[in-house]
Amino acid sequence: MASSQTTTTEDRAAGHARRQAELRKRSSGRLMIFGFLSPSLAILLFMVAYPIFSLIYYSFYNFSALRQTTMKPVGLSNYTFLLSDPELWQRFVFTGKFVFICVTLQMLIGIFVGYQLQKNFRGRDIIFTLLMMPMMLSPVVVGFLWRYMLNSEWGIVNYLLSSVGLPKVDWLGQTNAALWAAAAADTWMWTPFIVLLATAAFRGIPETIYEAAEVDGASPAYRFFRITLPMSAPVLFIALILRLIDSFKQYDLFVALTGGGPGSSTETVSYAVAKTAFSYFYTGEASALAVILLLIITGLSMILVRHLTKMGEKY
Amino acid sequence: MKHASRARLLASAAVAVTAMAATAGIARAEETTLTFVWHAGTCADALVDIAKDYPDKSVKIVPALVPYGPQWHDKIASEFAIQGDAFDFAMWDSQSTAEFASHAVKINDIFDKSSYLKADIFPPASLSRYGEYPDGSGEFYGLPANQDAYGLTYRKDLFEDPKEQEAFKAKYGRDLAVPQTYQEAKEVAEFFTRPDQGLYGWAQMGGRDYDFATTASNSFLWSFGGELYNPETFEVKGYLDSPASIDGVQAYVDMFKFGPPGSQNWGFDEVNTAIQQGQVAMAMQWFYFNGSNADPKVSKFADKVGFAVLPGAVGRDGKFRRQFSVGGQGMGINKYSKKLPELTKFMEWYFEPEQQKRYAAVCQTGLKAVLESPDWQNLNSYNKQFSSALAYLNDYWHLPEYPVLLDELQQEISAAAAGTKTVQEALSAAAEKNERTLTRAGYEIKRGESTPEVPDQTISPVGQDNVVPVE
Numbered sequence: 001m002a003s004s005q006t007t008t009t010e011d012r013a014a015g016h017a018r019r020q021a022e023l024r025k026r027s028s029g030r031l032m033i034f035g036f037l038s039p040s041l042a043i044l045l046f047m048v049a050y051p052i053f054s055l056i057y058y059s060f061y062n063f064s065a066l067r068q069t070t071m072k073p074v075g076l077s078n079y080t081f082l083l084s085d086p087e088l089w090q091r092f093v094f095t096g097k098f099v100f101i102c103v104t105l106q107m108l109i110g111i112f113v114g115y116q117l118q119k120n121f122r123g124r125d126i127i128f129t130l131l132m133m134p135m136m137l138s139p140v141v142v143g144f145l146w147r148y149m150l151n152s153e154w155g156i157v158n159y160l161l162s163s164v165g166l167p168k169v170d171w172l173g174q175t176n177a178a179l180w181a182a183a184a185a186d187t188w189m190w191t192p193f194i195v196l197l198a199t200a201a202f203r204g205i206p207e208t209i210y211e212a213a214e215v216d217g218a219s220p221a222y223r224f225f226r227i228t229l230p231m232s233a234p235v236l237f238i239a240l241i242l243r244l245i246d247s248f249k250q251y252d253l254f255v256a257l258t259g260g261g262p263g264s265s266t267e268t269v270s271y272a273v274a275k276t277a278f279s280y281f282y283t284g285e286a287s288a289l290a291v292i293l294l295l296i297i298t299g300l301s302m303i304l305v306r307h308l309t310k311m312g313e314k315y
Numbered sequence: 316m317k318h319a320s321r322a323r324l325l326a327s328a329a330v331a332v333t334a335m336a337a338t339a340g341i342a343r344a345e346e347t348t349l350t351f352v353w354h355a356g357t358c359a360d361a362l363v364d365i366a367k368d369y370p371d372k373s374v375k376i377v378p379a380l381v382p383y384g385p386q387w388h389d390k391i392a393s394e395f396a397i398q399g400d401a402f403d404f405a406m407w408d409s410q411s412t413a414e415f416a417s418h419a420v421k422i423n424d425i426f427d428k429s430s431y432l433k434a435d436i437f438p439p440a441s442l443s444r445y446g447e448y449p450d451g452s453g454e455f456y457g458l459p460a461n462q463d464a465y466g467l468t469y470r471k472d473l474f475e476d477p478k479e480q481e482a483f484k485a486k487y488g489r490d491l492a493v494p495q496t497y498q499e500a501k502e503v504a505e506f507f508t509r510p511d512q513g514l515y516g517w518a519q520m521g522g523r524d525y526d527f528a529t530t531a532s533n534s535f536l537w538s539f540g541g542e543l544y545n546p547e548t549f550e551v552k553g554y555l556d557s558p559a560s561i562d563g564v565q566a567y568v569d570m571f572k573f574g575p576p577g578s579q580n581w582g583f584d585e586v587n588t589a590i591q592q593g594q595v596a597m598a599m600q601w602f603y604f605n606g607s608n609a610d611p612k613v614s615k616f617a618d619k620v621g622f623a624v625l626p627g628a629v630g631r632d633g634k635f636r637r638q639f640s641v642g643g644q645g646m647g648i649n650k651y652s653k654k655l656p657e658l659t660k661f662m663e664w665y666f667e668p669e670q671q672k673r674y675a676a677v678c679q680t681g682l683k684a685v686l687e688s689p690d691w692q693n694l695n696s697y698n699k700q701f702s703s704a705l706a707y708l709n710d711y712w713h714l715p716e717y718p719v720l721l722d723e724l725q726q727e728i729s730a731a732a733a734g735t736k737t738v739q740e741a742l743s744a745a746a747e748k749n750e751r752t753l754t755r756a757g758y759e760i761k762r763g764e765s766t767p768e769v770p771d772q773t774i775s776p777v778g779q780d781n782v783v784p785v786e
Contacts, residue, residue: 065396067417067715152577154588173580173733255385261523262580263730278389280719281396 052294059288066281078288087264088272088289094179095268099247101183102190106243109187110194111236115228117195118202128199135192143256146185147172175265178258182266186253190243197239201232234311241304245297269293347657348375352391352405353644354383357606358461358678359406365670366661374657383583384525388718391415394649403652404662406644408526409445410711412456414718416448420648422455425659432663440705441681445645450546450713457645458666459681464704465534465639466697468590468608469493469597471621473507482506493621495784496635497535497566497628500597504573507596516573518589518598521732522582526721528728529711530640531599532567537638537709539563540630540778542770543724544712544749549758551749553766555724556742559630560770565738566628568731579732591616599625601642602704605697606677622697624704624785632769634778637785641708643679703785716756723748 059078063071082088117128134142149155150171158168171181205228213223229236251270254260260267260275267275273293277286353359359380366376379402381387391405395418407415426434434442437459443450446457473479474491483491487502494500504516520527533543541560544551554560571579575594578585587604589595591614600608602622611617627637648658664670671682675691679701685691692699712720724745731741750760767773 066392066414151585152580153575153585153594168576170577170580173577175733175735259384259522259524261726261729262733263523263735264726265730265735275385275722278393279385279722281392282719 055287055290055294057287058284059291061284063284064281065283071284074284078285079292082285082289082292088269090264091267091269091272094266095248095250095270097179098183098186098250098268099244101179102186102247103240103243105183105187106191106194107236107240109191110239111198111229113191114195114198114202115224117199128195131195132192134189135196137189139189139250139252140256142185142189143253146181146188147257150181172258173262175262178262178266182254182257185257186247186250189253190246194236194239194243197235198232201235202228204235205231234308237304237308237311241301241308244304245301248297248300345373346375347373347654348377349404349654349658349661350377350379350402352379352381352387352394352402354387354406355380356383356603358603358674361674361677362665365665365673369661369664371660374661376661388525392718395651398651400649400651400653402649403654403658404646404648406460406646407457408644409457409641410713410717410721412446412448412645412647413713414715415647416454416456416715418650419456420650420652420655422446422458422648423453425662426455429659429663432659432666436666436683437681438683438686438705444641444708444710445643445681446647448713457647458662459643460646461643462679462681462701462705463601463603463642463644464701464708465530465599465625465642466602466605466700466704467493467597467623467625468600468605469621469623470593470595470616470619472619473596474621493623494597494626495782496626497538497570500626501566501570501573504570504597508573513594515575515578515589515595516597517570518574518578518581518586518595518600519567519570520581520583520586520599521571521579521729523580523725523729524582526711526725527582528732529721529724530642532564532728532732533709533711534599534625534639535567535628536560536563537771538626538628538630538636539566540632540634540636540769540771542774544753545763545770545774546712547774548761548763549750549753550760550762550766551746551753552743553746553763554770555746555749556739557766557770558768559632561738561742562631563628564728564731564742568738571732579729579734590614590620593619602679602697602701603642606695609696622700624700624707627707627782629782630769630771630778632772632778634769634772634780635782636771636778637707637783638709638777639704639707641710643681700785714753714756716752719752720749723752 060073060075061071062074062078063069113131117124117131137145150157152158152168152170152173155171157171162168169177171177209227209231210223213227218226249270250268251274254266254268254271258266260271269289270293273286273289276282276289280286351362353362359378363376363378369376379390381390388407388411391402391407391411392414394401395415398418412419425432434455441459441462442455445459445462446455448454448456474493480491483489483503483506486506491503491506492499494503500517507514507516509515519531521531522528536543539559539562541557541563542554545554574581575589578589583601583604586598586600587608590598590600590608593616605622607613608620609617609622614620625637625639627635629635646662648655652658666682668682668684671680671685672691674680675682675685675698676694680686680691686702692702711717714720727736727741727745727748730736731738736744754760769778771778
């Protein structure tokens with residue numbers, strides 16, 4: 001009895017010692033992980049967290065970085081002013097329309113062209129390289145380029161229209177035409193990005209699956225919709241997320257192409273943030289607007305990323 | 316032996332590198348760079364070119380040029396916001412003086428210390444226009460480095476053609492001449508609008524960018540007796556959307572009927588192209604561009620264009636007024652610059668008549684000695700007109716909130732030009748926004764019992780009983 005009691009005590013002691021050793025090992029492992037992560041965390045904190053906290057902090061103040069006046073705390077009034085401004089809602093509507101048109105066109109054209117380019121044919125690489133060129137330009141350059149092309153009097157677009165007997169269009173002087181003009185410029189610039197990702201995704205699908213489908217008598221359309229698209233869906237979805245976020249932030253293209261006009265009809269939300277911050281120098285109000293934009297983009301990204309995760313589990 | 320020569324070689328290399336570094340250090344220490352911000356163009360190039368001959372070779376003038384437009388304003392403003400010294404001096408618009416004054420060197424201090432650079436070497440009106448803030452205070456934050464005014468460019472060959480003169484007289488019962496009023500200009504523009512021949516009567520800016528539409532529309536607004544606001548009471552409603560202001564902006568919008576299709580969206584580049592291709596009989600354009608529009612290397616119609624002062628208008632009160640937008644820029648000094656002594660010396664040299672004569676050959680100087688000289692008056696086909704134009708200049712608000720007020724007015728005028736709003740709607744919306752901006756900035760709006768039909772009569776009356784022609 002005494003012997004068995006001694007054994008139990010020894011076992012307990014040994015178990016305790018093992019647990020301690022494991023804990024020590026685990027905590028030293030944690031320390032090591034923290035040690036490795038801390039430089040990146042410090043940089044992240046400095047580069048991301050600090051500006052975001054500053055942005056939130058300034059959004060509750062009325063002040064201008066340019067005009068040397070004292071900062072006045074104003075509570076939520078920057079937010080209430082912005083959210084009750086009908087022009088801001090107009091900008092959201094315009095931005096939404098722009099994003100929808102651009103992303104839809106870019107995805108459709110990008111997937112179609114990407115599908116054609118996944119096939120092996122002579123000159124494919126040259127065509128591929130040429131197609132990538134618009135993406136390499138700065139949005140401001142693209143804006144000016146399209147501004148000249150769409151000039152109502154001397155632009156090549158109206159020249160081509162009139163050469164086939166169609167009337168000239170004042171592309172940048174009318175609200176709806178300006179929206180389509182900006183969408184065309186953005187689509188010209190960013191469709192190659194979708195082409196790039198779609199081609200890579202399509203070429204990553206094992207050839208054996210297509211061969212099996214062909215043996216089963218699957219039509220090309222069936223193969224495209226039942227094999228190619230579902231199997232490349234996660235990559236295409238990433239492309240969609242990136243384009244959604246990027247189109248939502250579009251600013252520089254509009255500076256060069258329309259200057260926000262006619263009136264304020266082609267001002268995106270990002271355009272308004274930049275203008276409020278660096279032309280008006282309403283730093284507090286611009287911070288509040290940037291916080292609103294940040295919340296929207298973060299919310300949108302979270303929904304899309306959740307879908308992406310589900311999609312990853314499915315395929 | 317091998318080791319010894321390697322050691323010698325290394326030692327020699329070290330000495331050489333040290334010597335080169337020391338020399339470079341001395342060179343760097345001796346050289347002073349004075350950086351200036353301006354919009355790119357002929358005048359900035361002229362400044363750089365003249366500065367190459369600055370006798371003190373240790374001072375180098377470095378341009379930091381940006382395109383004309385908001386980027387130019389924003390570059391200066393951003394540097395001031397961080398109280399940085401990335402530039403030492405800058406050319407900014409006359410109406411930006413109010414916004415930038417708290418970040419600029421007060422020029423009065425330089426006037427007090429310098430033996431040459433004094434207020435009296437500039438015409439008082441020019442010095443005030445490009446540098447004084449607040450208005451009438453006698454405190455200056457800029458020098459009239461580059462004067463400019465709106466002007467009229469017209470096709471001399473069309474105006475002097477006997478067949479055209481005859482046809483015009485038959486239709487309108489008066490001689491074809493350079494218009495003195497916008498009422499006359501409308502008839503002349505209508506007469507020359509012949510789309511089937513690729514000819515239009517009138518070109519003007521209407522674009523949304525920066526100040527494109529409003530510099531033009533304000534010229535009409537003021538000439539018809541309108542005002543942007545009441546500087547005493549800060550009322551905008553009832554002034555900007557007064558009947559006289561609406562008359563003026565309506566006349567501006569109506570002129571697009573005689574312009575090439577889509578010209579509602581034009582900036583100065585498009586107006587210049589129309590002039591240089593002979594597409595328009597008349598154009599409202601800055602004197603700044605006359606050099607290139609009169610240059611045969613640039614314009615196919617260089618020898619066929621003439622230059623005049625812009626028309627005025629007979630307002631609803633029967634009074635004649637001729638008022639148009641001031642252009643050009645003042646030269647201001649960044650108060651965070653650490654090179655004020657070197658900069659003052661450079662400016663003393665730069666504003667000497669010899670350098671300003673060179674500048675005036677391509678752009679418009681603000682130096683009295685040059686402006687008054689007969690040589691300058693006869694230097695080209697437009698300096699005489701420019702000299703006359705200086706008497707009719709008017710400007711935007713001289714308030715620190717200028718960029719906000721401007722953008723709000725631009726939005727609305729651009730909408731009126733595009734036809735998405737009526738002139739009445741656009742001006743009322745702009746007045747509402749401008750008052751909101753002034754209120755948020757802390758101005759107390761003292762609302763009067765009534766607002767005038769013709770605001771100019773109560774603010775700064777310039778109306779005359781008869782049309783006063785300018786040759």
